[in-house]
Every structure is written in structure tokens, then in C-alpha cells.
Amino acid sequence: MTFGPLRRSPLVGQAAERLRDQIAAGRWPVGAKLPGEVALGKELGIGRSTVREAIRALAGAGLVESRQGAGVFVIATEPVEDLPARLRRASAAEVYEVRNLIEVRAAMLAAERRTDEDLAALDAGLAARAAALGDDAAYIDADIAFHASIVAAAHNEVLTDLFAVFQVTMRPSLLDLLAVMDEKNLRTASPDPGADAHAAMVAAIRAGDAERAGRVTEAELAVSLGILRE
Amino acid sequence: MTFGPLRRSPLVGQAAERLRDQIAAGRWPVGAKLPGEVALGKELGIGRSTVREAIRALAGAGLVESRQGAGVFVIATEPVEDLPARLRRASAAEVYEVRNLIEVRAAMLAAERRTDEDLAALDAGLAARAAALGDDAAYIDADIAFHASIVAAAHNEVLTDLFAVFQVTMRPSLLDLLAVMDEKNLRTASPDPGADAHAAMVAAIRAGDAERAGRVTEAELAVSLGILRE
DNA sequence: TAGCACAACTTGTCTGACAACCTGACGTCT
DNA sequence: AGACGTCAGGTTGTCAGACAAGTTGTGCTA
Numbered sequence A, B: 001m002t003f004g005p006l007r008r009s010p011l012v013g014q015a016a017e018r019l020r021d022q023i024a025a026g027r028w029p030v031g032a033k034l035p036g037e038v039a040l041g042k043e044l045g046i047g048r049s050t051v052r053e054a055i056r057a058l059a060g061a062g063l064v065e066s067r068q069g070a071g072v073f074v075i076a077t078e079p080v081e082d083l084p085a086r087l088r089r090a091s092a093a094e095v096y097e098v099r100n101l102i103e104v105r106a107a108m109l110a111a112e113r114r115t116d117e118d119l120a121a122l123d124a125g126l127a128a129r130a131a132a133l134g135d136d137a138a139y140i141d142a143d144i145a146f147h148a149s150i151v152a153a154a155h156n157e158v159l160t161d162l163f164a165v166f167q168v169t170m171r172p173s174l175l176d177l178l179a180v181m182d183e184k185n186l187r188t189a190s191p192d193p194g195a196d197a198h199a200a201m202v203a204a205i206r207a208g209d210a211e212r213a214g215r216v217t218e219a220e221l222a223v224s225l226g227i228l229r230e
Numbered sequence C: 001t002a003g004c005a006c007a008a009c010t011t012g013t014c015t016g017a018c019a020a021c022c023t024g025a026c027g028t029c030t
Numbered sequence D: 001a002g003a004c005g006t007c008a009g010g011t012t013g014t015c016a017g018a019c020a021a022g023t024t025g026t027g028c029t030a
Helices: A010-025 A037-044 A049-058 A082-091 A092-113 A116-131 A136-152 A157-183 A195-207 A209-227 B011-025 B037-044 B048-060 B084-090 B092-113 B115-130 B136-152 B157-183 B196-209 B211-230
Strands: A064-065 A070-073 B065-066 B069-072
Touching: A010 A037, A010 A070, A010 A082, A037 A049, A037 A092, A049 A064, A064 B011, A070 B211, A082 A157, A082 B136, A082 B157, A092 A136, A092 A157, A092 A209, A092 B092, A092 B157, A116 A136, A116 A195, A136 A157, A136 A195, A157 B037, A157 B084, A157 B092, B011 B037, B011 B084, B037 B048, B037 B196, B048 B065, B048 B084, B065 B157, B084 B157, B092 B136, B092 B157, B092 B211, B115 B136
Parallel strands: none
Antiparallel strands: A064 A070, B065 B069
């Protein structure tokens, strides 16, 4: 059993997630009224402003609706088909495993279908990834863009979009991953331990060797998954 | 002449809508930083708390992300589309390819993790599949259940749920597939051409041979995909 | 030039206050 | 009894101010 992202998150995020979970758990069915903002603040141990912002976040997601003078009401529970919500609720390791599973097969397809434009994009992605070293947020974004390029080279729009959902949802977890690696001093030896592996992925795709592309991709992703599992 | 109850919407809603429009219009592209909260407040003529709540609403909708000390950044220009809706919009071949991709890797994981209960469920699935021959609808349902059992044996809940979304969405397409096969007289020779292949999948999973499980699963699914591609 | 210290800026959170609004209880009138 | 109006209490909406916590760029130092 894992709780939400272990990320050092703002109180607003924590509060929104707790409320979200309780709505999903059925504490307040659709149409029910939430406790007042002051009551919620006391219950959650946070100020009223923070409660209000958490409620706004849920309202933006379409879960609740606030009516001045009346209260805050649940207008929908989390739809089961909502993949991003499902991913948020799941453990990071499970999400990561599925994400990797998709990318391994995508890399194999990419080796068979890649165009010259795809290869150019992959090269650019490698360079951007190296250039962003030092800035964690930019590094994560460059890494995400690179892996997205791999999947895009498989030329299956459903696959590309599906992968994007995973990437967006996992972005916070990836930042956690970097933080954990820092704590364990795993990055001191080499600032970008995956650089060679990423280059190998591109090389295999360029060579059109699907089997090798799948193998090196699997090996690269297994490293991070291992850290996440610990 | 009076118009309907033209309710004066709260400032938060107005502000969120204006910001959403401007993001959609491209004033701030993805990755760009919004003006500071105080600046936005002055620009919109509202207080900082109200600006913050509007930003929270957009963050809840997945449009922006705020990083303490850095600013508020655009992470998407429009909400992520619902996966079932996305699948319905896509071509059957693309959806089927992604579905198969998932199952191939799931079969490999299943070979490593299957329990005795999983194996019993797979055997039962094979039998149910054979028993449903002759009734197309029942046959499809039994086939779906069998493949779901394969994925379930991988013991990853996210994977199981994700696969289920594909299965549900694809059920109509599968009925079409049977009809196409009838037209081409592909079923006259053998009423259940995939029976041996399905049994081979179970055997490989029972043997714990991940590589073989992946190979036979891929081969089995490739047949249907080929028909669907024409 | 490389590294560090610091100031300026930005978001995060809390408190207090008042306005706008809704709901239900209560009393009055028909 | 039923319809209607009033009102008190609770609830959200909005603002201002203050301080904490985090980021970033600048300029100084070694």
C-alpha cells in the first residue's frame, strides 16, 4: 500500500489529494455538501485560504462546485475511466512498470518504422538532454521529450497519446526520483548515468534492429525502476 | 424584455476563464511562465487571493503548474482527452496494435509472476472459449475474458485496468473482425483457428518461460491484426 | 574564470475582516 | 392550515497585510 507521491508537496496539494480520496471513497456522495471551510481547515489542520485553494483545484477538475452562501457540493466522483486519476492513485512502481512496458515495444516498432525526421528528432533529444544537465526540472522535461520522441517514431498516434498521459502524470514522481538519487549520492559519480544507454537506444533504432532496440530500452528503464522500488 | 437569470459569476470564475482563454490563444505557450500573482491581480483588477484561486482552478484542470519561488508555468493548452473517447476516435488497427503490445509484455510478466490461481483461471478461460464456439457474442466475451486473465496474471493493477479499457472499447470491432473472417471464409476450415495458439500461450506461462510467452502471444495476435489491416 | 554570498522576486500559508448570499426557522396574515 | 415576509445564522467571496520558504540572477571574491 502506497500513499500518494512522497514528494515534499505544498499543503494545498496534500489537502486536495486527501479530499479527492475521501470523495472517491464515498464519504460524500454526489450531491452531498462538504463541511464548511473553517471546519475543513480545522479537520485538516490548515488555514481557510489553503482549504479554499484545495477546493478550487477540485472544482477545476470538475469534482465539486461551490455556491456562495450555500456550501461546496460534490458533483461527480472520480470516473473509473479517467486514466490520469487512476495513475495518480496507483503506486509509482506500478505506473512506471506499465510506462516502461509501453516504451520497450514502442522502441521495437520505432526501429522498423522510423523516418529520417524521427532520427533527427532523437539526435536533437539526446543533445537537449545533455544540455539540460544541472537543472533538474529542465532535465526532466528534456528526458520526457526524448522518450516521447522514441514513442512517436513508432508512428501510432494512440500509442503516442497514451504514453503522453503517463509522462505527464509521472513528472512529479520523476522529480522525486532525482531527489532520492541525490540523497543516496547516486549522481555524484556520473551526472547523467543513462547517457550511454540512451545513445544505444537511438543507435539500435537507427540500425533498424528491433530486437536490440527492445533489449537496450528494457535495460535502461530497469535501472530507474529498481531505484523506485526500493 | 428581460433575459434569464444572468447570474453574476464570481470573480474567481471570470479570472480563470480569462486566463484559460489567453492560454488557449497562445499568449503563454507551453513551458512559459505567467506574470506574478500581484501583476496578474493588477492586470485583472482583483486581489492576490482571488488570482491564486483562479490559478488553482487551472492547475486542477491540468493546465498550469506552480512552483514555489519560481512562478506559474503552462504545462498544457487543453485538458487531456478521455482515453475511451480517444480510442473510439482512433482507427481500429492502431488501437488493436497498442492493445496487443500491452498483452505481449503482460504475457512475459505473467510467465514470471503467475500463481496457481492464475493458471487455473487460464485453463478455465481456454475451456470457456471452446465451449462458446458457435455463438459469436459469447465467443467474443469468452475470448476477452481469457485475454484479461493473461494480463491479470502479470499482477499489475494499472496494467489490468488499462487493458480492460481497451477490451471494452474494442468489443464492437472484434465482432466486425469475425464478420470479415466469415466473408473471406477463413473460419470454414477450422472453427477456432486460434485454439492451438492460445493453448501455447498458457503453456509458456505455466512453464515460466517469459521469452516464449512473448513470442507465441505476439504470433497469435499478429494474425488478427493482419486481417484488421486490410 | 570558477565559486560563493546575497538581494530581489515569487509562491506558500495564515490571520482577520467585511461583503454577498443562501437556508431554515419563526411569526404574521389570509 | 397554508401562504408569505422577515430575520438570524451560517457559508462562500473577496480583499489586505504579513511572514515563511523557495528560486534566480547578479555581483563580488578568491
